[in-house]
Amino acid sequence: MTYVPLTEADRQAMLQAIGVGSVEELFADVPDSVRHPVLELPPPLSEMEVLAELREMGEGNADLDHTACFLGAGAYNHFVPSAVDAVLSRAEFYTAYTPYQPEISQGTLQAIYEYQTMVCELTGMEVANASHYDGATALAEAALMAFEVSRRRKHKVIVAPDIHPEYRQVLRTYLRGTDLLLAGDENPQAGLEDLAALIDEDTACLLVQNPTFFGELLPTDADGLSGLADALHEAGGLLVVAADPISLGLFKPPGEYGADIVVGEGQPLGNPLSFGGPYLGLFACRDEYKRKMPGRLAGATVDTERRRGFVLTLATREQHIRREKATSNICTNQALCALAAGVYLAVMGRRGLRQVAELCYHKAHYAARRINALPGFEVRSGQFFREFVVRCPRPPAEINARLLERKIIGGYELSRDYPHLADCMLLCVTEMNPREQIDRWAGELERLG
């Protein structure tokens, strides 16, 4: 089918309407040097020469095959089984974008449905959607959803300061122009009891990250998140937990300590670091709130002959049906990234995921013990999963620069977001860091200290 944007007659009619003689005349105000710049390009190269040049440029990048990485802070270096890419690169999955005529794409819908089912099992929630753009946008959508659940009557969103700083920035961007007000993270050291003190009748939700941005595991008992959930529910608000999916292979799912909405960055599940994206946002909630949930939702059903099939369900929540009254403008998902997460979880299984989580936990604790024993270094984390905070005897930026010379990517410099932790870095250890690597790293730190 030929696409005909405008006929010459259309163009003439529009020019006439605005009183301009020609298209040239319309753009006459734009200087010619900008409209027709002289591009100073090098002479043309053959394909062979271009490939060689690009390869040389590419080799200037550090890559994780030749560099030890102890950086996490929201993006995690985990093993991706070959089966993930093998399934992902099938043309049926790889070429199709979000299903606009969904029911014809049964395979895509089934993959989304299975992904959702596994996200529910991981988080302890009853309904999960087909995914969001990333962990940060999923968290922001959760705050908007809590506002909708309150029938737009509760305006306060309490935010823990140890939620990823970039998530909190995205949250602020999302809430700009709404009636919602953020509270809690103006004090960078606010603990759970400080946040609990902010809960009132106007509270739509309270957001926490577990493990926190600092890798710490929050207590989930009555003195911790369970108690916080009870206090919130008493006041008519929701508990939103941003959880790390790998940690859920080992620790209690948020559904078991009172969470109403669980979100998270799904990248650790079968998605490579890939310079920061594309990633996917996990999003799940309790059944009673499903009609306020943003995003796409695949469901299982039976056809007229009682055969099992899959559909996009509850579409009346979405913008293409509910227009400006929709609870969210999300009409898509990170289909390929969610598929990778689904395949990863299916390949790893319950035991495999637990094993990954245990490896992270034990290696991180081994590394923390080694570093804490070094003169001048002090581990400042209590209960943690795979990341921990270390106070350094020299400026973290200086240490990182020296480590990089030895092909080691050091930790996240916390001075960027937390002034009271200016001499601290956040370190991450996963199953991808062999013991010899940790020992070599500790040795380098000792020499630098």
Added chain:
Amino acid sequence: MRLDQRCRYSKEHEWIRVEGGEALVGITDYAQDQLSNVVFVELPEIGDKFRQGDVFAVVESVKAASECYVPASGTIIAINEELLEAPELVNEEPYARGWFVRLALNDPNEVDQLMDAQQYEAYVAQLMEEEGLR
């Protein structure tokens, strides 16, 4: 088209039936027919106060999600919880078991301003005629 002679009707196809100082509210047979199969009704909470014309409920059908406007000002004193489990009652019995809410009216005169069954029937006939002309 089914009508209830005891009801008054709004141009947005809600009906209201006064019983003492209170009134039942729902959507008309014409409305449910236009929506087709109703799959969910989002109702307000008891104690909510509305002014005439405010959105007080959302009806989801297999075709669309539509807002419902309260035909007279008042306070919600009861909601039809049966609809949460059986939304098809809106299709089956729009004037009876398919009711939405019970209102304590602020001003019964507001109801008198609405169309009676004959006027509403003529209004719908006109709408259908206009629809047919398009």
